[in-house]
Amino acid sequence: MQFQQLVYFVAVAETRHFTRAAERVHVAQPSLSQQIKALERELGAELFSRARGNIALTDAGEALLPLARRILADADTARLEVQELAQLRRGRVRLGATPSVCTGLLPEVLLAFHSAHPGIRLLIEESGSLDLVRELARGALDLALIALPLPPSAPALTTVELLTEDLVVVSSPDRPAPGGGGPLTVAELRDQPLVMFRHGYDLRELTVAACRAEGFEPSFVVEGGEMDAVLGFVRAGLGPAVVPAMVAERAGPGLRTTPLAGSPLRRTIALAHRTDVAPPRAARELMWDLIGRYA
Amino acid sequence: MQFQQLVYFVAVAETRHFTRAAERVHVAQPSLSQQIKALERELGAELFSRARGNIALTDAGEALLPLARRILADADTARLEVQELAQLRRGRVRLGATPSVCTGLLPEVLLAFHSAHPGIRLLIEESGSLDLVRELARGALDLALIALPLPPSAPALTTVELLTEDLVVVSSPDRPAPGGGGPLTVAELRDQPLVMFRHGYDLRELTVAACRAEGFEPSFVVEGGEMDAVLGFVRAGLGPAVVPAMVAERAGPGLRTTPLAGSPLRRTIALAHRTDVAPPRAARELMWDLIGRYA
DNA sequence: GAATTCCATAGGCCATACCTATGCAAGGCT
DNA sequence: AGCCTTGCATAGGTATGGCCTATGGAATTC
Numbered sequence: 001m002q003f004q005q006l007v008y009f010v011a012v013a014e015t016r017h018f019t020r021a022a023e024r025v026h027v028a029q030p031s032l033s034q035q036i037k038a039l040e041r042e043l044g045a046e047l048f049s050r051a052r053g054n055i056a057l058t059d060a061g062e063a064l065l066p067l068a069r070r071i072l073a074d075a076d077t078a079r080l081e082v083q084e085l086a087q088l089r090r091g092r093v094r095l096g097a098t099p100s101v102c103t104g105l106l107p108e109v110l111l112a113f114h115s116a117h118p119g120i121r122l123l124i125e126e127s128g129s130l131d132l133v134r135e136l137a138r139g140a141l142d143l144a145l146i147a148l149p150l151p152p153s154a155p156a157l158t159t160v161e162l163l164t165e166d167l168v169v170v171s172s173p174d175r176p177a178p179g180g181g182g183p184l185t186v187a188e189l190r191d192q193p194l195v196m197f198r199h200g201y202d203l204r205e206l207t208v209a210a211c212r213a214e215g216f217e218p219s220f221v222v223e224g225g226e227m228d229a230v231l232g233f234v235r236a237g238l239g240p241a242v243v244p245a246m247v248a249e250r251a252g253p254g255l256r257t258t259p260l261a262g263s264p265l266r267r268t269i270a271l272a273h274r275t276d277v278a279p280p281r282a283a284r285e286l287m288w289d290l291i292g293r294y295a
Numbered sequence: 296m297q298f299q300q301l302v303y304f305v306a307v308a309e310t311r312h313f314t315r316a317a318e319r320v321h322v323a324q325p326s327l328s329q330q331i332k333a334l335e336r337e338l339g340a341e342l343f344s345r346a347r348g349n350i351a352l353t354d355a356g357e358a359l360l361p362l363a364r365r366i367l368a369d370a371d372t373a374r375l376e377v378q379e380l381a382q383l384r385r386g387r388v389r390l391g392a393t394p395s396v397c398t399g400l401l402p403e404v405l406l407a408f409h410s411a412h413p414g415i416r417l418l419i420e421e422s423g424s425l426d427l428v429r430e431l432a433r434g435a436l437d438l439a440l441i442a443l444p445l446p447p448s449a450p451a452l453t454t455v456e457l458l459t460e461d462l463v464v465v466s467s468p469d470r471p472a473p474g475g476g477g478p479l480t481v482a483e484l485r486d487q488p489l490v491m492f493r494h495g496y497d498l499r500e501l502t503v504a505a506c507r508a509e510g511f512e513p514s515f516v517v518e519g520g521e522m523d524a525v526l527g528f529v530r531a532g533l534g535p536a537v538v539p540a541m542v543a544e545r546a547g548p549g550l551r552t553t554p555l556a557g558s559p560l561r562r563t564i565a566l567a568h569r570t571d572v573a574p575p576r577a578a579r580e581l582m583w584d585l586i587g588r589y590a
Numbered sequence: 591g592a593a594t595t596c597c598a599t600a601g602g603c604c605a606t607a608c609c610t611a612t613g614c615a616a617g618g619c620t
Numbered sequence: 621a622g623c624c625t626t627g628c629a630t631a632g633g634t635a636t637g638g639c640c641t642a643t644g645g646a647a648t649t650c
Contacts, residue, residue, distance in 0.1 A: 001298060001370055004638090018597060031639050033598060038638095043374060045381035049572045050597070052647050059386060059575040060377045067373040071366050075296055078362040079338060082355045086340035091354060278344040280354040299607085313628055326608050328629060333607095345628070347616050592650090599644070606636090613630070619623085 003075060005039040006068040008032050009047060013065050016055045084119070091282040092121040096132040096144035100203055101269060103227045104246040105163075105294070106145070113289055120282045128200035133157065136274060142283035145290075147202040148268040159270040160287075162294040167206070167265040168248050169258040170231070171240035178240050183261035190216045195233045195241040196223035202267070207242045210265050231255065269294075298370060300334040301363040303327050304342060308360050311350045379414070386577040387416040391427040391439035395498055396564060398522045399541040400458075400589070401440070408584055415577045423495035428452065431569060437578035440585075442497040443563040451570040455582075457589040462501070462560040463543050464553045465526070466535035473535050478556035485511045490528045490536040491518035497562070502537045505560050526550065564589075 011021035012032070022029040040047050047061035057065065084090040097106055102124065110122055125132070125141060132144040136157060150157065169184055171177065179188045189211060196218075197204045211218040221239040225232075227247065234241045235254045242265065248257045271290055273279045279287065306316035307327070317324040335342050340355035352360065379385040392401055397419065405417055420427070420436060427439040431452060445452065464479055466472065474483045484506060491513075492499045506513040516534040520527075522542065529536045530549045537560065543552045566585055568574045574582065 001374070003296060003298065019595085027638095028640060029597075030599075030641085034638075037598085043377045043381075045377050045576070046573075051570075051572055052596075054572065055597095056572045058573070059577075060380045063376045063380055064373050067369050067376070071369045071373075074362050074366045074369070078359050078366075079296070081358045081362070082338045082340050085355045085358055086338075275346075277346055277349065277351045278341075278353070281340070282354070314626085322607095323609060324628075325610085325630080329607080332629085347627075350628095594649070595647085597644105597646090600642085601640100603638105603640080605638085607634105608636090609632100609634080611631085614628090616626085618625075620621105 001039065001042060002035075003072070005035045006072055008035050009039060009061075009064065010068050010072065012036060012048060012055065013057055013061065018055065086281060088117045088282055088285060089119045091119070091280065092123060093280070093283045093286050094123045094125065094140065094142045095283075095286065096125040096127060096135055096141040096146075098129055098132070098146060098202055099126050099197075099227050100201065100244055100247055101145045102126050104244055104250065105269070109286075109289055109293060113286055117282065117285065129202050131200070133272070136272060139274070139277075142273065142279045143287060144272045145269055146272055147206070148270045150272070156275040157272045158275045159272045160291055160295060162269045162271055162290060164266050164268045166245045166259065167203070167242050167267065168245045168260060169240045170234050170243055170248050170251065170255045171258065172235055172237040173254070173256045175237050177256060177258060179258065183259045185261045186210050186214045186264055187216075189218060189240075189242075190214070193219045193221040193239050195225075195230050195239045196220040197230055198224040198226065201227075203242065203244070206265065206267055296334065296337060297330075298367070300330045301367055303330050304334060304356075304359065305363050305367065307331060307343060307350065308352055308356065313350065381576055383412045383577055383580060384414045386414070386575065387418060388575070388578045388581050389418045389420070389435065389437045390578075390581065391420040391422060391430055391436045391441075393424055393427070393441060393497055394421050394492075394522055395496065395539055395542060396440045397421050399539055399545070400564070404581075404584055404588060408581055412577065412580065424497050426495075428567070431567060434569075434572075437568065437574045438582060439567045440564055441567055442501070443565045445567070452567045453570045454565040454567045455586055455590060457564045457566055457585060459561050459563045461540045461554065462498070462537050462562065463540045463555060464535050465529050465538055465543050465546065465550045466553065467530055467532040468549070468551045470532050472551060472553060474553065478554045480556045481505050481559055482509045482511075484513060484535075484537075485509070488514045488516040488534050490520075490525050490534045491515040492525055493519045493521065496522075498537065498539070501560065501562055 008021065008025055011025045012018055015021045015024060018033060019029050022032040025032065036047065043060065043064070045060035046058050047064060049056045049058055106124070113120070114122065125135060127135070129146040132141065132146050133150060135141045136144050145162070148159065148161065150159065169178060169189075178184060178192050194207070196207070208218060222233055230241050230243070231251050233239070244267065248255065271287060273283070273287070278284070302320055303316065303322075306320050307313055310316045310319060313328060314324050317327040320327065331342065338355065338359070341353050342356035342359060344351045344353055376385075401419070408415070409417065420430060422430070424441040427436065427441050428445060430436045431439050440457070443454065443456065445454065464473060464484075473479060473487050489502070491502070503513060517528055525536050525538070526546050528534070539562065543550065566582060568578070568582070573579070
């Protein structure tokens with residue numbers, strides 16, 4: 001059984017006429033006759049009663065017709081669906097990102113991507129790098145934006161470095177500037193109880209690690225909030241916080257930004273995906289957008 | 296798109312392995328690779344992510360898989376249904392017959408046919424010849440058993456004469472034999488009020504026509520019943536009736552059968568079907584049974 | 591009865607599906 | 621580290637078979 005044969009069969013069934021059916025499907029009449037005959041031979045039953053000028057379906061033809069139509073409709077549907085996926089008219093991207101990335105660089109990229117491909121659903125998972133790597137490995141995510149280096153448990157992931165950004169100290173302009181106004185050193189944070197993120201933010205691990213490298217354990221005024229809450233606490237004057245420069249820029253008014261001297265605190269944001277399976281078409285497109293914009 | 300390509304595609308999707316999929320569908324691995332590639336080219340999208348030892352469906356492949364399965368299942372269903380029809384494991388015969396034929400010759404034929412082909416539904420329409428011919432022409436019947444000659448309105452029907460049978464007079468043994476015991480002439484029915492069938496029985500038209508040919512109009516004790524009722528009335532002694540010899544034979548005890556002298560009353564039962572369309576396979580089989588048994 | 595209509599058949603051509611042999615890249619083993 | 625195995629892709633040759641044109645043959649029409 002072949003798709004062409006079914007097309008021919010349906011054409012004859014609908015026109016009740018071999019010659020006109022042949023015209024409709026754009027083949028010579030003998031070719032159509034042959035294929036109908038081949039189909040009949042394969043199925044072991046006549047499909048049409050060929051009375052001169054009165055072609056009619058036999059009972060076997062009657063039984064085949066609805067199935068043939070459905071098969072052809074399914075084939076059309078398949079072509080259409082696959083094409084829509086390929087042309088990014090449909091689909092989804094499951095993107096994981098750390099909270100600071102979600103706040104910082106994602107919004108404008110996602111806006112541009114969504115404008116270009118309005119049919120693609122964007123599913124964002126906001127988690128710590130560790131969780132994101134696990135979700136990637138499980139296949140629950142197509143892509144993830146994480147801070148390098150990868151956790152040691154990382155399975156076979158491919159990473160593309162997108163950007164390295166400095167971390168800065170934000171504080172309330174209503175309070176004395178930490179360190180007196182100029183660039184700060186990490187050591188100067190020793191006496192500054194910080195507003196700190198909840199566990200899971202790699203910013204937290206990064207900051208704590210930098211303090212420990214300077215020989216002290218940082219102290220926290222308050223800890224546990226998400227990005228927005230932390231900025232709010234800082235703005236209210238609870239204390240300074242260490243955030244990515246990009247976040248500080250966008251945080252709006254009411255915050256003073258102080259760079260860290262010699263940029264000892266940086267982080268590298270990378271795009272990660274599984275090495276063993278290529279990301280879906282839509283995800284590859286988003287990867288391109290990200291790489292083109294930042295790398 | 297071709298059925299083979301879908302078969303190969305499903306095999307690879309299920310085994311997640313080109314080489315094993317090739318074994319499963321009994322082709323060489325390069326052939327399978329080529330066909331998958333051809334399918335991907337036609338659809339305009341990759342269907343598998345070919346990572347060494349980890350073949351996985353892409354999103355396009357995910358979209359295609361359920362449709363491919365359904366198409367293949369439909370194709371199997373089509374093959375099966377058509378075969379079952381062809382092998383008389385399923386199907387139906389719509390058979391029309393006059394009431395006397397239904398009573399007389401149909402039962403044993405239908406029993407034999409049903410035993411041979413238990414999957415075939417038998418739909419009997421019991422009507423007068425005129426109605427049967429009309430139903431045949433409409434395509435509402437596959438076959439009809441009618442009394443010849445065909446009504447003048449008969450469209451293009453092919454008839455096969457099955458049998459010619461004498462009509463006989465049945466009467467109650469408790470009453471004096473009509474005509475005194477020997478064979479009767481039609482003329483002798485002039486003084487015999489008959490038990491007569493309802494309109495629609497060709498036996499009625501036949502009998503009345505024979506009487507008129509002898510120059511008299513028959514009179515009826517009672518009229519309007521079906522075959523069983525008529526026999527019952529005769530058995531009860533209401534009067535004699537003219538019935539086919541075959542019916543008289545089967546009518547059981549309680550009836551006296553008197554032949555008509557010189558067999559002036561006969562009828563020919565024929566099998567009729569449309570000339571322009573061949574009857575379905577099952578109907579042809581039943582035709583063969585009828586012709587083999589009676590012609 | 592000649593013409594027309596319409597499906598089937600015949601024969602040649604070419605596309606393509608299949609095969610075997612080989613290439614090439616990635617792990618795994620000694 | 622280097623060889624071997626595994627596994628998909630590629631190359632080239634063969635043959636099946638689908639499509640074409642030309643023709644046959646039966647039934648209907650004028």
